[in-house]
Amino acid sequence: MDIKHHQNGARGQRRKQPHTTVQRLLSWGLPVSCSRFLWRQPGEFPVTAFLLGAGAGGLLAIGLFQLLVNPMNIYEEQKIMFLYSLVGLGAMGWGTSPHIRCASLLLVPKMLGKEGRLFVLGYALAAIYVGPVANLRHNLNDVIASLGCTVELQINNTRAAWRISTAPLRAVFKDLLSSKELLRAETRKHLLCSCALHQEEKQAGVLGLNTSWERVSTEVRDYVHHQEARLEWALGLLHVLLSCTFLLVLHASFSYMDSYNHDIRFDNIYISTYFCQIDDRRKKLGKRTLLPLRKAEEKTVIFPCKPTIQASEMSNVVRELLETLPILLLLVVLCGLDWALYSIFDTIRHHSFLQYSFRSSHKLEVKVGGDSMLARLLRKTIGALNTSSETVMESNNMPCLPQPVGLDARAYWRAALPIGLLVCLCLLQAFGYRLRRVIAAFYFPKREKKRILFLYNDLLKKRAAFTKLRRAAILRRARQQKAPVSPGVSATASSWLGLSTAVYLLVVLGRHAAAVPGLHAPRRSSLPPPLVTATTTLPTRG
Structure with a gap:
């Protein structure tokens, strides 16, 4: 017991x-x-x-x-x-299954990585489409409708002016038509010639040239509506693809978990707590240690607890920021174009007001004397022109002026928010990569222990090889600095030269030995150092 x-x-x-x-x-x-x-x-x-x-x-x-x-x-x-x-x-x-749990939790750091940025990129494009692009489309449609309305207004005004100006003449012809039987009876015995009627029909030299403005406006409006329908269909397809993008994120999570468990070098660059514990244990036993790392070694590893982006992570962050520049430039260009067109259309609206005023008045009086047939005929025809009228017609183009709509600050923020989130994800990518290793280590502690031991032993081997190379370089440099003694130099000078060279070599080698542990070890020290082993067992998250 x-x-x-x-x-x-x-x-x-x-x-x-x-x-x-x-x-x-x-x-x-x-x-x-x-x-x-x-x-x-x-x-x-x-x-x-x-x-x-x-x-x-x-x-x-x-x-x-x-x-x-x-x-x-x-x-x-x-x-x-x-x-x-x-x-x-x-x-x-x-x-x-712990593998399913691990892969599901890995979705969080994966959403902070490139898969999550792809997901957010779709929402950024949708926000740009709903914001500046939709406003551009609305303003352009309004301008097209304004042009069509202006043309129709001019045609209607011209038609109304023509009708008003020709109203007396039409009245004369109506009177003539109403008295045609009387005129026929008067001229039947005097005019015995036959008349032929020739009808003139206007045709265009080019087929389709005489298309009316109403038809042109309708065709342009139909084309714009067709393009809008295509854009709506593309937006719906983009939404479906965004929903399917989650499958890529899930696949990336399982792929990371498999690589973590099968490839011991995969993403094995983190100086964790267990790494520090191994180094402290070796320090107490008087063995060679790694901490603190040298500057060249710090550039190849990551300290997970540091709140800053480190050297090995900076290259990925810069590359991802450069990849977000096209979508950022697209947003800036579209917002600038929308603002410029709104300013132009608003200026046109305030300075394009036109008022049409048509005034028409006439008074005609014709007197025909005599009792002959011609006098009676002229009295019946030209006498109908004895009319007087006064017409006033006023109109303006206010209903046809464009009504542009400008985006407010809230709309611009809604369009720029996904882009800002995309930039934040680029900056948080390094911390997301650290988080995915923490999640995998939580569910597979035995595997994490083996990976840390491998990393420690690998760094020990690299430092021993680096020490050997530096020692050989220092000795080679010391041999190159030994100058040959010329015949004109005395023995005393040569002895002093040899003594100074020896002192220099001793100083250099002594400094390097102080900086690099184990430099003055015997020849067998150049062999690979003893590897770190551990017998502690940790459970696996079930």
Whole structure:
């Protein structure tokens, strides 16, 4: 019983020694029962693990359904089928497999990476389409309608003026037509010639040249509506593709998890807490250590707890920022074009007001004397022109002026917000990459331990090789600095020269030996250093 109690105490003491920062924080902030559940051995608490995992997986599946499937334009029966399928798969996967749980949580850092930026890029394009592009389309349609209205207004005014000006003449002809029987009776015995009527028909020299302005305006409006319909269809297709983009994010999560478990060099550049513990243990034993790292070594590794973007992460961040420049320039160009066109159309609206005023008045009186047939005929025809009229017609082009709409500050912010989120994701990409390693290490602690041991041994080998190369370079440089003694130099001068050279070599080698541990070791020290091993076992998240 004492031996068993001692073993349980030793096991609890070993469990209380966290090897990661996450384990230290969870052990400090959670109760003992929760810590035991999180860091349980394989096979412990199977029912509780299944129920909690199934509940969490079902809730996550419902959230994904509301985010991706529900906005799609499909039938309700299909949406319900998708909902049941996602909830069932999520509950079963989270309840039974740690790989499913790990891949699901890896969606969070993956959304901060290039897959998430692709997802946000679609929303940025949609915001640009709804904001500046839609306003440009509205203003252009309004201008096209204004041009058509102006042409129709001019045609109507010309037609009305022509009707008013020719109203007396039309009245004369109406009177003549009404008295045609009387005129025919008067001229039947005097005019015995036959008359031929020739009708003139105007035709265009080019087919389609005599198209009316109404038809042109209608065709332009129909073309614009057709282009709008095509853009709406493209926007719907883009929304469907965005929903399918989530499958790429999920595939990237599983791909990272598989590479983490099968390739020990994959993403193995982090100086974690366990790395520091190994270095402290070797320092207490008097063995060669790595910390603090040299400047050349710091450029190849990442310290996860540092709140800044480090040298090895800066190149990726700069590249991703450069990739966001085209969409940013597109937003700036479209917003500038929208503002410029709005300013032009608004200026046209304020300075293109026209008022049409048509005034017509006439008074005609013709007197025909005599009793002959010609006098009577002229009296009946020309006498009808004895009319007087006065007409006033006024109109303006106010209904035909364009009514441009300008975007307010809120609309510009809505269009620029996804672009700003895209830039923030580029800056947060480095921290997302650190987070995905933390999640994978939480679910696969044994694999993380092997990876850290491999990284420590690899850095030890590289430093030993670097020390050997630097020692050879220093010795080669010292040999090159030995100048040959000329015949005119005395023995005393040559001895002083040799003494100074020897002192210089001793100083150089002494400084390098002080900077590089183990430089004055025997020849066998050039062999690879002893590798770090560990016998501690950590549980796998079940």
